[in-house]
Amino acid sequence: MRVLVCVKRVPAPGARINITPDGLAVDTAYLAFTTSPHEECAVEEAVQLVERHGGESTVLTLGPAEADEQLRYAASIGVNKAVLLPIDSAEWDPQRTATAITTAIRTLEAADGPFDVILFGNESADAGNFQVGVRVAHALARPIVNGIKGIEVDGDSLKARRESDAGVEVYALTMPVVLGVKEGINLPRYPTLKGRLGSKKIEVGQVVPEAVLGGQQMVSLVQSAEQVSQTIMLGNGPEAAPAVVDLLEELGILK
Amino acid sequence: MTVLVVVEHDRGTLSPATLEALAAARTIDPVVHALTLGSAADILAGELAAHGAAVVHQVHHDLLSDFGPEAWGESVAQAVRALQPDSVLACGTDRGNEVLAQAAARLDLPFVANVISVDVADVWRVTRVRWGGSLLEACTLTAPTKLLTVSHHAFEASESPAAGTTASVTVDLDPVLARTVVAERVEREAGVTLATAPLVVGGGRAVGSAEAFAPLEELAGLLGGVVGCSRAVTNNGWRNHTDQVGQTGTRIAPDLYMACGISGAIQHWVGAMASKKILAINTDPEANMVTKADYAVIGDLHKVVPAITAEIRRRRG
Ligand SMILES: Cc1cc2nc3c(=O)[nH]c(=O)nc-3n(C[C@H](O)[C@H](O)[C@H](O)COP(=O)(O)OP(=O)(O)OC[C@H]3O[C@@H](n4cnc5c(N)ncnc54)[C@H](O)[C@@H]3O)c2cc1C
Numbered sequence: 155m156r157v158l159v160c161v162k163r164v165p166a167p168g169a170r171i172n173i174t175p176d177g178l179a180v181d182t183a184y185l186a187f188t189t190s191p192h193e194e195c196a197v198e199e200a201v202q203l204v205e206r207h208g209g210e211s212t213v214l215t216l217g218p219a220e221a222d223e224q225l226r227y228a229a230s231i232g233v234n235k236a237v238l239l240p241i242d243s244a245e246w247d248p249q250r251t252a253t254a255i256t257t258a259i260r261t262l263e264a265a266d267g268p269f270d271v272i273l274f275g276n277e278s279a280d281a282g283n284f285q286v287g288v289r290v291a292h293a294l295a296r297p298i299v300n301g302i303k304g305i306e307v308d309g310d311s312l313k314a315r316r317e318s319d320a321g322v323e324v325y326a327l328t329m330p331v332v333l334g335v336k337e338g339i340n341l342p343r344y345p346t347l348k349g350r351l352g353s354k355k356i357e358v359g360q361v362v363p364e365a366v367l368g369g370q371q372m373v374s375l376v377q378s379a380e381q382v383s384q385t386i387m388l389g390n391g392p393e394a395a396p397a398v399v400d401l402l403e404e405l406g407i408l409k
Numbered sequence: 410m411t412v413l414v415v416v417e418h419d420r421g422t423l424s425p426a427t428l429e430a431l432a433a434a435r436t437i438d439p440v441v442h443a444l445t446l447g448s449a450a451d452i453l454a455g456e457l458a459a460h461g462a463a464v465v466h467q468v469h470h471d472l473l474s475d476f477g478p479e480a481w482g483e484s485v486a487q488a489v490r491a492l493q494p495d496s497v498l499a500c501g502t503d504r505g506n507e508v509l510a511q512a513a514a515r516l517d518l519p520f521v522a523n524v525i526s527v528d529v530a531d532v533w534r535v536t537r538v539r540w541g542g543s544l545l546e547a548c549t550l551t552a553p554t555k556l557l558t559v560s561h562h563a564f565e566a567s568e569s570p571a572a573g574t575t576a577s578v579t580v581d582l583d584p585v586l587a588r589t590v591v592a593e594r595v596e597r598e599a600g601v602t603l604a605t606a607p608l609v610v611g612g613g614r615a616v617g618s619a620e621a622f623a624p625l626e627e628l629a630g631l632l633g634g635v636v637g638c639s640r641a642v643t644n645n646g647w648r649n650h651t652d653q654v655g656q657t658g659t660r661i662a663p664d665l666y667m668a669c670g671i672s673g674a675i676q677h678w679v680g681a682m683a684s685k686k687i688l689a690i691n692t693d694p695e696a697n698m699v700t701k702a703d704y705a706v707i708g709d710l711h712k713v714v715p716a717i718t719a720e721i722r723r724r725r726g
């Protein structure tokens with residue numbers, strides 16, 4: 155089985171997201187970088203699919219040269235190959251991103267054969283455009299379902315499960331398929347020392363992306379209105395319990 | 410036609426977010442058109458009219474008897490080609506975003522997800538949420554038909570009676586689209602869920618283990634609430650991901666959220682901020698959760714939580 159997983163490098167903010175003075179980017183001066191938890195799970199799922207069914211997994215990202223870090227992280231937990239689509243900025247608009255990824259997939263498939271399963275995150279952590287995977291799948295004329303929290307392979311077909319307000323929905327698909335994965339599908343492993351050392355040595359392939367601008371262009375980032383509240387201190391330690399229970403009564407929670 | 414709203418429903422049960430999308434549409438043009446997919450949705454025409462739908466366009470097709478992202482997306486695309494609206498609005502929900510992404514791919518048009526405001530001009534300027542709501546983005550949208558989803562809670566649903574004349578739109582769906590129609594469904598058991606619970610007792614990394622959640626379970630049980638947790642907890646395998654509150658977990662909106670040993674990282678906060686009141690229990694008075702909360706107790710959750718439970722039992726006698 156050949157599996158491809160697409161991830162996006164994003165900053166990992168703590169208590170607050172700060173914006174650069176020009177209003178065009180998140181201030182990353184003091185931040186580490188990561189991917190969406192959905193994508194971390196997609197990477198883990200790619201590794202598990204290959205562990206269970208044999209074959210090979212590949213991780214792909216479109217991003218700055220530094221996104222090499224996210225590719226190698228995926229390799230450190232067991233992904234076999236990595237591909238970078240280098241761009242000069244932190245991100246491209248979603249249409250442009252999807253076109254570039256589609257072209258790269260065609261190039262990779264022409265060289266090494268088709269991917270049976272292509273995994274995306276349900277949405278990227280920062281932009282959350284909810285569309286790159288769907289656009290790529292459509293361009294490749296493959297089925298896609300988002301929000302997947304369970305994959306069960308049986309021969310060349312698979313069952314993909316997701317949760318909705320009504321309950322659990324199951325989709326029955328025949329490979330090749332594209333799936334948008336949600337956190338909770340698995341518990342991503344941590345890299346071992348051996349995995350980390352091995353990931354330093356893998357060769358990261360490059361496909362230079364080319365695609366025109368899409369119709370959605372960012373103008374600026376704006377801080378969302380922060381909820382300000384005067385915190386009422388109910389006390390210290392277990393002695394505060396009566397004050398807490400008074401509050402529960404006052405709010406009508408304890409009747 | 411100026412604005413068309415894609416109605417979200419599940420086998421004929423209307424998603425409340427649709428009413429917010431109708432309210433958003435009315436800010437673009439007072440004459441709102443709605444689109445329902447599948448005959449199960451025909452019964453919704455009256456309610457849609459009450460919320461401002463002048464015309465309800467109905468699509469009937471065998472492939473629309475249950476949800477299917479490709480069949481729904483293709484139907485929206487064909488309706489757009491037939492009706493030629495200037496803009497199409499859907500709900501900023503999992504389904505709404507998925508369906509509009511499908512339609513956008515098929516129409517080769519841009520699609521802006523989770524919008525909170527629209528400035529209609531020669532070049533549209535829209536504001537959308539990023540980071541699950543922790544940050545906003547102003548962007549331009551250039552397209553012959555503008556496709557948008559409306560962020561949940563950004564607009565308030567309100568009644569605004571309109572004619573609600575029904576019309577029918579014919580679609581021609583390739584049978585291959587049956588491949589992504591729901592094949593089986595297991596209905597959710599009735600009961601309080603994390604998303605709807607009136608009280609949530611949340612536990613973070615400081616709880617320390619799966620077993621150490623027992624006192625939080627006990628307190629939540631006494632008050633008719635449920636237990637939630639942070640990603641640090643699910644990452645450690647102490648609780649199932651279905652209990653996770655936050656950007657990549659569940660958005661909660663209880664009357665009271667008791668956040669125990671949770672630092673209040675922005676990705677957690679965004680899932681908790683719709684709570685009516687928040688009480689933080691934390692050893693660190695400077696923790697983000699404490700400074701943003703309405704109430705706080707400074708102390709060790711392992712001592713404070715059992716003390717609250719004991720005090721409730723004492724008062725109940
Ligand atoms: C893209 C992205 C998405 C994410 N999505 C989510 C999400 O959906 N949900 C989520 O929760 N996180 C999410 N995170 C992770 C988030 O950034 C934090 O890492 C996480 O919320 C931290 O969990 P925590 O507060 O339990 O742990 P910590 O940050 O370690 O906080 C522990 C807290 O416990 C306090 N404490 C210590 N001992 C005690 C004691 N004995 N009694 C009381 N208090 C004590 C400490 O003062 C501290 O405030 C996401 C991150 C990223 C990058």
Ligand SMILES: Nc1ncnc2c1ncn2[C@@H]1O[C@H](COP(=O)(O)O)[C@@H](O)[C@H]1O
Pocket residue numbers: 160161162163190192193214215216217245246248251273274275276277278279281282283284285286287
């Ligand atoms: N720059 C990128 N490089 C690789 N994959 C991406 C990129 N942007 C988005 N994706 C993938 O597409 C999914 C959906 O992204 P989005 O449409 O931005 O919400 C993400 O979870 C990733 O799997």
